[in-house]
Amino acid sequence: MNNKSDILVGIDLAKTYGELAVVKGVSLAIREGEFVSLVGKSGCGKTTLLSILSGLEHPTRGQAFLNGKEITGASEDELALFRRENVGFIFQSFNLIPTLSAWENVALPLFPIQMSEAERRRRATELLDQMELAHRLEHLPAALSGGEKQRVAIARALINHPKIVFADEPTGNLDTATGDAIMAILNGLHRKQGMTILMVTHESELAKTADRVLHMQDGEVLS
Amino acid sequence: MYHAYILKELRHHRHRTLVNILGIAVGIALFVSINAVSTAYQEAVSLPFKNLGADLVVQRAEKRAVNSSQAGPSMRGIRLPFSNQLLSSDDLDKLRIFPGIDAMAGSLLLWNFDRGGFRTIMGVDMSQPSLGPVHIKEWLAKGRFPEKKGEVVLEKHYAKFNNTQLGDPFTIGSRSFSVVGLLEIREGAQIASTNIYLPLADAQDLMGNESKIVNLVYLRLQNPSRLNQTKTEIMQSMPGISVASSDAILEVMGGVSRISDQFSLVVSLVALAGAIFLIIKTMLGNLVERSREIGILKAVGWTGGDVQKQLMGEVFLQSAVGGIVGVAAGYLISYLLGYLAIPVTTPWEVNLLPAFAKEAGAAAQTIRLPVSFSVGLTAAALALSLLAGGLASYFMGRRMAKMKPADILRRL
Ligand SMILES: Nc1ncnc2c1ncn2[C@@H]1O[C@H](COP(=O)(O)OP(=O)(O)O)[C@@H](O)[C@H]1O
Ligand SMILES: [Mg+2]
Numbered sequence: 004m005n006n007k008s009d010i011l012v013g014i015d016l017a018k019t020y021g022e023l024a025v026v027k028g029v030s031l032a033i034r035e036g037e038f039v040s041l042v043g044k045s046g047c048g049k050t051t052l053l054s055i056l057s058g059l060e061h062p063t064r065g066q067a068f069l070n071g072k073e074i075t076g077a078s079e080d081e082l083a084l085f086r087r088e089n090v091g092f093i094f095q096s097f098n099l100i101p102t103l104s105a106w107e108n109v110a111l112p113l114f115p116i117q118m119s120e121a122e123r124r125r126r127a128t129e130l131l132d133q134m135e136l137a138h139r140l141e142h143l144p145a146a147l148s149g150g151e152k153q154r155v156a157i158a159r160a161l162i163n164h165p166k167i168v169f170a171d172e173p174t175g176n177l178d179t180a181t182g183d184a185i186m187a188i189l190n191g192l193h194r195k196q197g198m199t200i201l202m203v204t205h206e207s208e209l210a211k212t213a214d215r216v217l218h219m220q221d222g223e224v225l226s
Numbered sequence: 227m228y229h230a231y232i233l234k235e236l237r238h239h240r241h242r243t244l245v246n247i248l249g250i251a252v253g254i255a256l257f258v259s260i261n262a263v264s265t266a267y268q269e270a271v272s273l274p275f276k277n278l279g280a281d282l283v284v285q286r287a288e289k290r291a292v293n294s295s296q297a298g299p300s301m302r303g304i305r306l307p308f309s310n311q312l313l314s315s316d317d318l319d320k321l322r323i324f325p326g327i328d329a330m331a332g333s334l335l336l337w338n339f340d341r342g343g344f345r346t347i348m349g350v351d352m353s354q355p356s357l358g359p360v361h362i363k364e365w366l367a368k369g370r371f372p373e374k375k376g377e378v379v380l381e382k383h384y385a386k387f388n389n390t391q392l393g394d395p396f397t398i399g400s401r402s403f404s405v406v407g408l409l410e411i412r413e414g415a416q417i418a419s420t421n422i423y424l425p426l427a428d429a430q431d432l433m434g435n436e437s438k439i440v441n442l443v444y445l446r447l448q449n450p451s452r453l454n455q456t457k458t459e460i461m462q463s464m465p466g467i468s469v470a471s472s473d474a475i476l477e478v479m480g481g482v483s484r485i486s487d488q489f490s491l492v493v494s495l496v497a498l499a500g501a502i503f504l505i506i507k508t509m510l511g512n513l514v515e516r517s518r519e520i521g522i523l524k525a526v527g528w529t530g531g532d533v534q535k536q537l538m539g540e541v542f543l544q545s546a547v548g549g550i551v552g553v554a555a556g557y558l559i560s561y562l563l564g565y566l567a568i569p570v571t572t573p574w575e576v577n578l579l580p581a582f583a584k585e586a587g588a589a590a591q592t593i594r595l596p597v598s599f600s601v602g603l604t605a606a607a608l609a610l611s612l613l614a615g616g617l618a619s620y621f622m623g624r625r626m627a628k629m630k631p632a633d634i635l636r637r638l
Contacts, residue, residue: 050635059525060632080529083631087527098522098634102238103231111523114228115532159526171635 009068010035010167010199011056016065018051025051026062027222033167038193038200040210043219049203050171052219056201057090057169058082070166087112091160095172097152099144099159106131106140109158130158134188150181157188167199168192174209186212232539242512243544246505250548250611251555253501257494258556258607263563264490265603266595272472273593274417279361280331280444281453283417283470284321284460286311304338304347304399304432309468310441317464321443326456328448331358332440334429335420338398345384346420347398349429351440358444362409362418368392369407372425379407384421398422399432502614509541509618513625520626521634530627537626538619542612549611553604557597564597 011033018026025048033039043049054060056067058074059082066075070089074082092098099108109127131137134154144152153173160168170189174182190212192198202213210216218225236243275281287309306312313332322330334349350359352372363371367382369392378396380388385408390396396403403424411419430439447456457469513520523533 054632054635059635060630079524080531083524083527083529083532086525090527092525094635096634096637098518098525098637100519100522102234107231112526112528114231115528163527 008034010070011201012068013052013056014066016052016055016062016067018048018055018060019063025222026055028065029222029224030065031217031224033199033201035166035199036193036197037215038190038198038202038213039215039217040202040204040213041217041219041224042204042207042210045205047219048222049205049219052224053169053171053201053203057092058086087115087163089163089166091163091165091168093153093156093160093168093170093173095175097144097149097156097176099152099155101144104141104143105136105147105155108144108155109162111159112163126162127158130161131155134158148181149177150184153177153181153185154188157185157192161192165198167201170200170202172204173202174204174206182209228536229539231536232543235540236543239512242508245508246512246544247548247551249501249505249508250545250614251552253498253505253614254549254552254607254611255555255559256497256501257610258553258603259559259563260490260494260497261603262557262560262597262600263595265600266560266564266597269596269598270593271475273596274475275472277362277412277418278359278444279357279446281447281450281471282445282457282460284313284443284445284467285309285441285470286313286317286467302339304336306433306441307335307337310335312439312441313443313467315437317467318440318443320464321445321460324456324460326448326452327445329354329357329446331360331444332426333358333442333444334426334433334440335442336429336432340399345422347422347424347429347432348418348420349426349432349440350423351426357446358442359418359420359423365409365412367408367410369405371407372423372428373406375425375428375431376403377406377424378403378428379409379423380405381419381421381423382408382410396422398424401428401432403428498610498614502617505614506618506621509622510625513537513622517629518634518637520629521631521637524629524631525634530623533626534619534623537622538615541619541622542615545611545615545618546608549608552611553607556607557599560597564595566595 009032011031013029013031016026016029017024027048029052041049041052051060055062055075056069058067058069058077062075066073068074069085072085074085077085086092100111103111106124106127109130110123113123113126128137128140131140131154134157136151136154136158139147139151139155144155147155153176160170168189173189174185177185186209189200189202193200193214200213202210204210207216275283288311318332321327331351331354333351336347336349338345338347348359350372352360354360360371366379369379371379378398380390380396385391385405390405392405392408394405396405409423426440430437433439445456447453453471454473457471460469461467520533523536524530528536
């Protein structure tokens, strides 16, 4: 587990909600620069596992190490700071702040950090430019299409130069063509920038584009 | 804390923001207006005594004079009012050395019934520069105050009614005077207002008495907060003497005037607490609606403290604006109420007029509420609005801490 190239390690992770065992003793390792997809039927526990591995949630049992730090057992604020430094998120439902403009949504993780407004704006603009959204800087999320929203969300996931990006059904709310475009962006991030990505999906077609596919079924990772 | 975010959030949810601001403003406006009006009432009620510069007025009533209305115009000539019999020189000596007394002045109040009708006469002790009826020098509309025997000042309306002008001769009983001044009765004049003012010595002459007699004594205390103690002490050590303070006016008046400062403070604080309670409830409701937003902030790396600061920024901005609007509205209401003239009833023992003389001096019976701006009240109101913000932030912080970032992953 202390293998230098393993950026994310889970050991015997389990999560139960009351009586319901949702994740049942999962162990896995993801190497730096890998694009791994986690595929399985709806309700099999993918999102729960992702939230444990990314430090959003505590497991009932087991340990998780991210970038060499054990995140299981850390306090909520410690985890928040850790996510701010190391993790980027892309969600199925975009999760943008409706009152903030596109560039402000991208810069959201930077607000609590001591930094000039100009610097925040510069970094957000640069990323939106990469996402081909330079003309949408001041737009509110409501004025953006689904694909544009997700591209804003990707820019937000990258603004803190994360070690790993977690994507939970990133194309789930998009039509096929738009979804393909988003997948192309993720693949590009992986190939050109060497970004480590863990993507959760229930579509095996999408999963195939990854370096490695983990199959999940009924709370367990099969291979 | 990100200021633009605060403003955008508040502007985007205009309705919500307006309700919060209005809620605080209503609470603060109630607090300010109740206290300002109550203070103004106390002020109004104390005006008659202030006009004399006196804390206490001492007099000795005729024993049977509890109800003076049976008196009729059958009593001719110059006489003492029922409630103002002569004070003995013993009484005066005692008062002069009474502990806690800062200054003392006497006057002689006379009633005059003759063919011309009825009039009241005040013999003024001119030696006291600021105590007793001499205090109303500033009400002079024309001329000057009497400087030597034989000079009188007339109340303006009375002078007009009698076709008397400045410089005219004027007769009281069998004696002749010259009018040196005209005086205009102002608000709260009840216990200072008579038709005629002349030097004390002249009034004493009119009574045909050469010794230095008075029937009204005005006292100023060294320590006005000991007013009630001193009042009781005097009445205990001098039987038959009555001592009045502005409380006497307060007692015969009903309504808001009865409400003490402390009571109105409590009432207004209760009103404010109710308003704050409602506001905190709606703010907590708003927060639940925003649980997704808070989950997002936490997921992208905001700590509980970062989120709390953001919420506090929003809450304090709203409470500050609400507080300022509330203070402004509170004073606006108070000043509008200040245009109402409130009737101030004068208790019989300090009323200078006989009970049957209704119409005389009726103009002076109402007082406009003297509402005034108070730095202390304003500061307290603003502090309370910020306190409300603090409380709301506290409860919102507790609620916010329970919102888990993982929950947003399962929201569509
Ligand atoms: N907070 C929770 N409390 C109770 N049950 C939950 C909770 N979160 C998820 N579950 C349940 O756990 C199971 C797995 O959920 P999830 O990890 O979201 O699956 P997936 O992402 O694979 O669709 C589901 O049956 C879901 O109802
Ligand atoms: Mg899921």
